[in-house]
Amino acid sequence: MHHLFFIGLVQPMGCIWPLSDAQSKLVANYIIGNYKLPTDMSKLIKEDVDSIKRQYIKSSRHTIEVDYHKHLKELQNELPKASAL
Numbered sequence: 001m002h003h004l005f006f007i008g009l010v011q012p013m014g015c016i017w018p019l020s021d022a023q024s025k026l027v028a029n030y031i032i033g034n035y036k037l038p039t040d041m042s043k044l045i046k047e048d049v050d051s052i053k054r055q056y057i058k059s060s061r062h063t064i065e066v067d068y069h070k071h072l073k074e075l076q077n078e079l080p081k082a083s084a085l
Helices: 016-031 041-055 060-064 068-078
Strands: none
16 A cells, blocks of 8 residues: 655646645545555556656656646546545
8 A cells, every 4th residue: 555645746727726625535535445546557657747748848847737627627537426525
């Protein structure tokens, strides 16, 4: 089990609070056993890094840049539908 979580460690073009809230809910669901990490996590990380490299300027600032609406939708899609959180 993984035990280190970074909430809000993204740089959106928009408000950070809804993203942090969705991340927090996903982490809470993981901690209580309502969410399982994807089995292809390494592949998903590589795809995300490649997308960031294509979409944003090559600089240390842009390594954590996210598209606000896309990222929020992705987080919301990962949340368990029956979650009480």
